[in-house]
Amino acid sequence: MQRGFGDCHVTSRAINTGHVILCCSSSMTARCQHVVAALLLTLGGVLSFPVGSEKRDPVSCGYQSCHPTKPGMLNVHLVPHTHDDVGWLKTVDQYFYGDRNDIQHAGVQYILDSVVDQLLKNPDRRFIYVETAFFYRWWKQQSASMQQTVKQLVNEGRLEFVNGGWCMSDEAASHYSAVIDQMTLGLRFLNETFGACGRPRVAWHIDPFGHAREHASLFSQMGYDGFFFGRLDYQDRDSRRSKKEQELLWRASDSLPAPMADLFTGILPNGYNPPTGFCWDQLCNDAPIRDDPDLEDYNVDDVVQRFLQAANNQAEMYKTNHIIMTMGSDFQYENANLWYKNLDKLILYVNAQQAKGGKVNVLYSTPSCYLQELHRANLTWPLKTDDFFPYADDAHNFWTGYFTSRPALKRYERISNSNLQTCNQLEVLGGAASRKGPFGEGDSQTLRKAMGVAQHHDAVSGTAKQHVTNDYARKLANGWQHCQVLVSNSLASLSGSSAPRVYCDLLNVSVCSLTESSKKFSVTVYNPLARPVTWPIRLPVYGSSYLIKDAKGNSVDSQVLPVSKATREVRRSRGHTANELVFQVQAPPLGYTTYSVSMLQGGASSAASPKRGAPTSIQNKFLQVTFDPDTGLISGLSNLETKQSIKLTQNFYWYNASDGKNSESRQPSGAYIFRPNSTVPFVISRVAKTETVQTSVVQEVRQWFAPWVSQVVRLYADSRALELEWTVGPLPVSDGLGKEVITRLDSSIKTNEMFYTDSNGREILQRRKDFRPTWQLKQSEPIAGNYYPINSRAFIKDDVDQLTVVTDRSQGGGSIQNGSLEIMLHRRLLYDDNRGVGEPLNEVSDIFPEGLVVRGRFLLSLDRPASAADIYRPLGQEEVLQPVLSFTDGDLDANARLEFSGLQAALPPAVHLLTLSQWDADSVLLRLEHQFQISESKLNSQPVTVNLQKLFSTLNVLGVSELNLSANQWKDEVRRLSWTPENEEKPYLKTFQDPSAWEVTLRPMEIRTFLVRVRADASSTEGRRRRQTVTEEVLVPQNTSFSQKSHIKADQMLP
């Protein structure tokens, strides 16, 4: 339903968009009439988006544009397509231009040129395009007349977009927040460029290496009618083929009521390749159709005969009289004439058999046209409620290595997501002055696009070549540079101080030029969460005693600690100080606070000095950790509030990576595949050398296992979680052995062969050792075959205890022994694993020429299973959306505003503010998420209501409309094909009533997406200043090619 202005009722249904507008007050006041008039005047503007030109142009795209099929025959849907990786063996730029064809012959610009040319030659031909990161670039370079031509092709359904995100995302290492953003980015471009005909009906993940349930849930909520993919476990595939279950209904959420997260899912017959013998690309060697009967090598009869055989074989494995053939592959169609000329002939000659009683009908088609026929078949489909991990393509080939591959990139991608959310939020809160202000021009779009690229299934997955990986990281760094300007401008606008700001991106290794040299500085802490956070800060300093004051002038407890040996080793020559200043900050929701730091001179040194050895225990008011005095290892963990205690040991091990010289299989471990040589990992050291630092702010037990493995066990004074900060690398390989390093937690918890992992950072899935829920598993890899992706948390539990580990990046892990949980941290391998990347995963860099060093952390909590989510859900969000610190040198500006919150009040604990970003001149995109699953928490798994009008402190909310999850359709206009599961009633979508137009209710795991029309609050100084700017200039970033049609001046909206 739609929301509008004030206490609303329906006042008008706009004829030309069919979109309901609500208006304020109980009677049609002058103000209300004014607003309606303004709205009607601008209906071609904001309100036509995201619907686009759907109702205006005579078009026949979508399901209407499908070729007719023949009911009494086997209909073969030929789907011409290209699979264009957004970076893999070449960078995304090299792929676009066709540069470096010595690495791989691939040029996306030529593909699109050639396909458009060939589509125009025959109106029956069809093509689908998938990756908007490429299409968007190509589109920008076309002439107006070519753009018009392409629009025509799209409007007629001859060129159809499927999936449509910026890239085809990885499903094992990506976080839902970044996936939603990249889909929104791509789909918005298609919507604004092509209107409704540009909206994909089908999700298309033909290449990702295993499929996450959360992805399916997100696709459902984005309004897709169906989903197709190419890769699944070979045993699963065989079982589904024999049972004709390659097409199914995936119920992708335990919490959302069906069919909200139901997604029809089809497994393609041959990965995403054509049937053997029918590849007519310039990259292939199959014989063309030689149809001159006068020639000796005439082969039409042979081709037709082979094709009928292939079609009939395929039909035996599917339920309906329709089958799909993917006619294309990686970077094909650069010379599309080859493909289309032969496909035209294939269709002609096969269908000619119908006159002689042939029962096969071949047609040009698209995935959505194929899907429509499956829907028309009106069958019931097997229901699936688990996921498609792990993926194995043979007995010893488990693609579970990439869950961890390139851990540094995986962390950088995650922190970049956090930075992007901060950038988005501050763009909204700071107004137009954020994009153009005292520090120059900044933007969020550069980082948004870089993050879109980084979600690709060879990017965050860690399966690209090294030079491509470097390019992904460079793009993220460049995006953050653009955002830093925006963030500085925004903070200047909000605080009233234009003092220059410095960002320290290497604080995790204690490097920050400003704090290392300054005697007096301030740190501004921006918190992107919608609730207050307490956050530890560690800064490299050269003094030994400091005075710290918060925004109210109160002094804050702090501690100076010596920089650890591990940190000195990893920072190398980039930093020099001997000390770290540690204190806890408290930042307001969606806002910032400022702390001033002054070095005390002549005062007594407050630097703590480490003691040799481990204590018997460290504790704060929530947790106690005990240590084994003989080994220096953790020996137990207790929750002092709940009076729980478990035995817990933790240590580091490595698996010897298979080199492939093995009688069972020649498969080596590589970027994709994890194949250890034995089931027992080698311990790195049975004992840890330890030292301990205990202060009132933090207690640390520093453990040193080997020159390449160390850890800090850390407990902050106010924390309910134990931090394990691990540092691993450079992994020694001079012994000729590839190494895959894990840490393992062994506990007294009786896990009964089960453990639990999250799916893309959202819902939890149960994992059982040597077991798959939908087929009889023959386990052939006892370790790798029990590994699963961990995106943000994993846990083990029994009836009384739950041990949860929150991670700071995506990693792979498993529970091989009862009571145990292992997580892979780092991999260094000496052989390529023969899946295409063509390089061993052996990361070195200029700073680490002898091998990459990686640092990360786990947050451990021990709770009762019934209440564990109350701790780990918010903890997980704190780890994903971290505060951004900025530093200013010297004294604070006397008039500066030291603290600010963009919210009137913190959101309730169950509600997460997922998205707040500027959409256009006077609208923002808002996503609110219920972050608990159903029955996960007594306290928090309840519906919760938020008043949108009372959300923001400085923004007046004038109107609200609800969108689908990907923000490319109004919620009340979403129509999805409905499907019936086997042995169940067809589910009908329930609609829930919100308490009022402004109050929206979120149910467990629900994400609601709103386009919110806002105006800066004119009653505040900031508001007045911003409002003046708003009326003068357009707020949409100028460097986008997004359609400018929706711009209206904010004052047109004001009474």
Ligand SMILES: [Zn+2]
């Ligand atoms: Zn791919």
